[in-house]
Each structure stands twice: as C-alpha cells, then as structure tokens.
Amino acid sequence: MKYEFSKAVENLAPSGIRAFFDLVMNSDGDVISLGVGEPDFATPWNIREEAIYALERGMTSYTSNMGLSELRRHISEYLKKIFKYSYDRHTEILITNGVSEGVDIVFRSLLNPGDEVILPEPVYVCYRPLIELCGAKVVSIDTSLSDFIPDPKAIANAITKKTKAIVLCSPSNPTGAVIPQSVLNQIADLSKKHGFWVLSDEIYAELTYEDNYPKIANLPGMKDHTIVLNGFSKAFAMTGFRLGYICAPKALIERANKIHQYAALCAPILSQVAGVEALKGGRTELDVMKRSYLARRNWFVKQLNKIGLPTVLPSGAFYCFPSIKETGLSSEEFALQLFKSNSVAVVPGSVFGAGGEGFVRCCYASSMDDLKEAVVRIEDFLKKRK
Amino acid sequence: MTSLEKQVLQVLKENARQSDETIAEMLNTTPQKVKSLIKKLEKNNTIIQYTTVINERKLAQDFGEVRALIEIRVKPEKRHGFEAIARRIAKHSNVIEHYLTSGNYDFLIVVTGESMMDISSFVSDRLASIENIVSTSTHFIMKKYKENGVLVQSEENKDRLVITP
Numbered sequence: 001m002k003y004e005f006s007k008a009v010e011n012l013a014p015s016g017i018r019a020f021f022d023l024v025m026n027s028d029g030d031v032i033s034l035g036v037g038e039p040d041f042a043t044p045w046n047i048r049e050e051a052i053y054a055l056e057r058g059m060t061s062y063t064s065n066m067g068l069s070e071l072r073r074h075i076s077e078y079l080k081k082i083f084k085y086s087y088d089r090h091t092e093i094l095i096t097n098g099v100s101e102g103v104d105i106v107f108r109s110l111l112n113p114g115d116e117v118i119l120p121e122p123v124y125v126c127y128r129p130l131i132e133l134c135g136a137k138v139v140s141i142d143t144s145l146s147d148f149i150p151d152p153k154a155i156a157n158a159i160t161k162k163t164k165a166i167v168l169c170s171p172s173n174p175t176g177a178v179i180p181q182s183v184l185n186q187i188a189d190l191s192k193k194h195g196f197w198v199l200s201d202e203i204y205a206e207l208t209y210e211d212n213y214p215k216i217a218n219l220p221g222m223k224d225h226t227i228v229l230n231g232f233s234k235a236f237a238m239t240g241f242r243l244g245y246i247c248a249p250k251a252l253i254e255r256a257n258k259i260h261q262y263a264a265l266c267a268p269i270l271s272q273v274a275g276v277e278a279l280k281g282g283r284t285e286l287d288v289m290k291r292s293y294l295a296r297r298n299w300f301v302k303q304l305n306k307i308g309l310p311t312v313l314p315s316g317a318f319y320c321f322p323s324i325k326e327t328g329l330s331s332e333e334f335a336l337q338l339f340k341s342n343s344v345a346v347v348p349g350s351v352f353g354a355g356g357e358g359f360v361r362c363c364y365a366s367s368m369d370d371l372k373e374a375v376v377r378i379e380d381f382l383k384k385r386k
Numbered sequence: 387m388t389s390l391e392k393q394v395l396q397v398l399k400e401n402a403r404q405s406d407e408t409i410a411e412m413l414n415t416t417p418q419k420v421k422s423l424i425k426k427l428e429k430n431n432t433i434i435q436y437t438t439v440i441n442e443r444k445l446a447q448d449f450g451e452v453r454a455l456i457e458i459r460v461k462p463e464k465r466h467g468f469e470a471i472a473r474r475i476a477k478h479s480n481v482i483e484h485y486l487t488s489g490n491y492d493f494l495i496v497v498t499g500e501s502m503m504d505i506s507s508f509v510s511d512r513l514a515s516i517e518n519i520v521s522t523s524t525h526f527i528m529k530k531y532k533e534n535g536v537l538v539q540s541e542e543n544k545d546r547l548v549i550t551p
Contacts, residue, residue, distance in 0.1 A: 021549040037550035042541050125551040173551075295397070295412035302411050345548060368401070368408070 012129050016351030020335060024345045032374045033345040034362040037173070039237040039318070041292075043274070044285035047236060050277035051270045059269050065261040066253075067095025067245070068272045074279040075245055083205070085218050085228065091250040094257055095267045095275075099203050099231045099244035101260070104130050106227055106246060109255040110197060111136040115164035120150035121353030122321075124173040124201070128353065136164065144355030147312065148177040148321070152186035159190065165197035168216070171204040174352045174361035175321040176297075176314020181214040188219045191226075198226045203244075204317040206235035206286060209294050217247070224249050232271075234317070235286055236278040241271035293318045293365065300364040300371050307379040318365040321349065325358040327385060335360055341384070342377040387432070390415065394423055395432070399535075402436040439536045443529075453482075453498050453527040454505045457491035458513070459520040468492060471518050480508060491523065502526060 024031065042048075066072065069089070076089040087093050096102040103126055111117070113135030119127055120141040128138050139158045143150055155166065166187065170179040179187075191198050198216055205213050217226045231244030244267075246256055297313070301320050304311040309322035324334045331348035338344050349359030364371060390413065397409050406424070410417040427433045442451050458475070462468050468486055475495060476484045483496035499505035509524055530538050 015551070017549060017551050021547075024548050031548065033548045035549035036546050038546055040546070291393075291396075298414050299408060299411040347549060347551075351551070368404075 008133050008135065012132060015125060017125065017347065020332075020339075020345075020348065020351075023336075024339060027339075027343075029343055031339075031343045031345055032366075032370050032377065034364070034366065034374055035345040035347045036363050036365065038239040038365070039234065039289065040365045040367065041237040041285075041289050043237050043241070044278075044282055046281050046285075047238065047274045047277045051241075051274040054270055054273040059273060061269060063095075063266045063269050063272060065257055065266055066093075067267060068269070068276070071095060071272045071276050071279075072245075074276055075247075078279050079247065083213065083215060083218070085215075085247065086223075087228075087247040088250075092247060092253055094246045094248075094253050094260065095272060096231075096244045096246060096260065097264055097267050098233065098242040099201065099229045100126060101242075101264060102229045102231070102244045102246045102256075103127065103199075103201070105256045105259045105263070106199060106229070106248075106252070107131055107134050107136075108259050109252060110165055112164075114162060116160060116162040117164060118155060118158050118166040118196075119353070120155075120166075120168070122148075122174055122349055122356030122359070123167070123169055123353055125351060125353075127167050127169075137162075139163070140354045142355040143175075143177075144359075148172065148175040148355075149179055149183055150187065152183060152190065155187060156190055159194050159196070163194060163196045165199055166191065167199045167201065169201040169203075170214070171208055171314070171316025172319075173204070173317055174319050174347070174349065174356070175312075176317045176319045177312075178208055178210065178315035179214060181212075184214050184216040185219065188216055188222050192221055196225070198222070200226060200228050202228055202230045204234050205230065207290055207293060207318065208316040209290075209297070210315055227252060232275050232278055236282050237289065238271070238274065238278065241268070241274055243267055243271040243275050296364045296366075296368065296371060299368070300362070300375070303371075303375040304362070304378075307375065308382055309378070318363055320362050320364065321359045322362060323359050327382070331357055331360055338378065338381050342381045344374050344377045344381070390419075391423055391427060391432075394420060395427070398424075398433070398436075402438075439533050441530075441538050443538075451498055451500065452502055452505060453496060453530075454502075455525045455527060456495050456497055456509065456513070457523040457525075458493040458495065459490070459522075460492045461518045461520055462492075463518060471516065474516060475513070478508075478512060496527075 072089040072093045075093055076087055079085040079087055107130050111134035115136040116139050117131045117136055118139045120143045131138050141150055141154045141158060200216055216222060217228045228247040232238040301311050301313050304322045311320050311322040314320050327334060331350040335346050335348040346360040346362050349356035349361060393413050394409060397404055406417040406420045410420045445451055460468060460471050463470055475481060480498050481495050482498055485494045487494050497505055499508060509522055513519060513522055
C-alpha cells in the first residue's frame, strides 16, 4: 500500500538554505557566522520580566483568537504614533504567531489557484513557497537590475489580468534596501489602477537608518487594499516569542481570522503580555540596539568595500549584500569555499531568488570583535584566491 | 556637549580600547575629528580616566582582595561643610569610590583591602580617628553582580541558529 502526500507540498522546491545550514551546523571548530537572521541582543529585561511575572501569576490560558485586547490597543496607538497609520484595534488588527503566520494566512485569505503575485526579488525565502502552496503563480521582478529597489516600469510590465497582489519587504531581507517614497507612490498608483492588493512586510521598519520611514499604507486611497505585516522580533529582539500582527481592512482580517482560529487558535499569551511591555517600555532599549546596528553597519560595510567586495550601504535592517562577482565564483561556491577554508559562514544570495546570484548576505548583528575577525578572514580568503 | 561627543563617549564606555579609526568609521566621521574630540573631553575632565571592569573573584583566587561598603556619619565643619573631610577620606589609596549621600549617613565609600582584618584596621586606625567622623557602618561585599553597567556574569546569548533565513 502506498501512502501518498500532498502534491502541492511535493512540488515545493527544497529550501536553498537547508543544505548549507546542515553543513555549517554539523561542523566543529571556530566558525564566525554572518549567516544569522536575528538580533544579537537578548530581549530587554523589562520585557522578559513581564513574561516571567505573567507566568508566575498563572497566565497560561488561551486568549481570544484576535489577541489580547490590551495588546491590540497598544499596537493601534503605536502605529498611530510612530507610523501615522490608523487601524481599529477591534476589527483591523490580528495578532499572529510571528509575521511568518501572518504571511501564510494572508496569502491563504487572498489567493485562488491561477492568481499571480508580483514578487520583487531577491527577497526573504518564505513568500514564494507560501504563494505556490495556494496554487498561485509567482511573477518575479529582478531588482538587482535597479539597485535592489523594485522598478515601477518592470512592475507595470509584469501586471496581467490575473495579478492579485504585490509583495513588498522594506527594509529588505536580504539587501537592507529601503524602497523610496517616490517608488511607493508609483506602486500605489499601479495598485489602484489595476486593482491588486499590496502586501507590505514592515518587520524591519523600526530599523531604518534614515529620518523617515517611507510608507505606502497611509497614502490616499490605499487602506482598503493594503495589508501591513509587522511584529516584535527584530525591533525588540523577540524572535523566539513568535509575535506578529496583521493590519488590514476588516474584510481581510475576518477571513484571515477564519484560518487563524482553526490552525493556530491564538498567539502565546506570555508573548502577548511581553508585547504590551515592549510597546509601553521598550523604546529606550530599541534606540540603544538601533544605534548599535547603525555603528556596526557603518564600520562593516566600509571594510567590505576596502577588502574588495563592492557593497551598497544598506538603509535598514541588519544585512548587507556584497557582490562577489569579481571572484568569478557562484554565490554558493563562494559561501562554501569561504566556510571550508576560513570558517566564516555567509548566506549565498542565490537562495533569495532572481538577482541574488553573484551576491552573499552578511548579517552585521554580531559583536564588533566577531565582525573584525570576519573581515580579517574574508580578506585572507580573497588574497589566497589571487 | 555635541551629539557626536556623546556618541564617542558611548563607544568608549563599551570599549575604551576601540581605535580612533574604528570609532570614526562607526560614527561616520574622520579619525582626526575623533582624536581631537577625545583630547578635548580629556582636557575638560569629561573623560577622567580609562579603566577596566574586572571580575575580582578571579583575582582573589591568587591575590586575595576584599571590598567593603562603609557608611560614614560626619559632623560638618563650620564654613567648609563636608568638603575638607571628604578630601581627607578620598585621598586614601584604598578608598576606590566616595559619595556624599542623603539619608541616615553622609558619606558612602567603597574600600579595598587584602583581607577583612585589613579593612577593619583601616576603619579603626584611619577612619574612626579622623576628627568630625561621628560613626561608621561597615558592610563587607560578598559578591559583585554588576559594575559600571557591566554584568560580571554576562548572559549567554550564544544559542542563535548559525544560519537562518
């Protein structure tokens, strides 16, 4: 008797990161990893303490599907204050298990088989497989041709009658690029003209190193077809808490909640309680962490350029995307050889989709000592190849 | 104080051995500016000294060092208040910190010695005999958890996955 599996899952390409991940994880020795995707800070103590205190008080039950009312109230106020977004805490905000769950249930709420989703790449690895799991088609835009900023002309050319949505991730993982306001304005116009949703993943929004974070959600006429995803992982160093939220029109939230209530029920109560504290009292620590990332970005990107890896200064997040094209190696070859010969782990840009080939992603959320050592080792690797 | 001066101080507070070149690159300025800025802060006594936060327990294994917090009540001098007495106490080389405080006592000092006997001798021979000192209260430090914003036993956050998307 043969027991079959879902064809949709069988057809999903295995993660490009997996093989490299296994190699690095199984290695001994003194590896410096620039391949992490999370802050090197522990969650600020006042936030952790709030979660511990909630546990001590016996807060261990389910919350409502939508999430703790108090948390949604604070999120609504936070979004108003920091981003000038207006989302009603009762009907337009849904608390999820990380932005990851948010992305999944939003796609499942929107997409029918045969729909098309425009995806500027290189981009974070989760969107493509989750779109394809819905039976929808990814229409990729190679942003390496336009300094890693989505080109509105390329987007316009990619629009068809089947276009259901576009996914924007700004600041970007893996490039750290921030989409300028002028480009967002043009994308907004296209979305209104052709009638497709805008999914804006803003998980790194607080880690923008410019004065203003460019926004699409609060442009005139955009709220009814824009979905904002955000969470606590990166800004407040709460990756393990699994706490995110969807902000969208009531109609979308209702549908996403239909899935969420069955598939997840609710986000962990301890994480939600911690989230309240993050918004009430986490700002000081956020600023400290952000200043630290900025200083490390400034130093690290300069070094990469000095040693011969052309790197654009990223405007946000904590990644940079140096070009390794001059070595003549592919991204994967470069990452593998660098790891084997000098014990530095970087992520091949090719795993992030079109336009990622020829680049590697380096995360600078590591101590200055580790970054300094990494630069020494990478420079040695490049010299050995000459 | 300018914003850049404050940022340089923050970097030095975390690592006083950071080079001028590295600080300049971190803060998007030039090494020359960092050098002259640090000189200025040294000159105007904003930067008093460069020091190192040490886990004395490790020293104590071989070199034996004890610390005590001592509260001191003082009869202030006419016209001079606490200043002259403060200077007399602070000049002792084994007084490593000295504060004027509110509350039941006037001064709080931190003292080092080779042993508890050593510190007790200091209190009885040196401190108690100073004119105007009315009374003292000595608390021996059993363990240091944090100094200058630095945890002696830093939290282990080494459990990040080596590669994550």
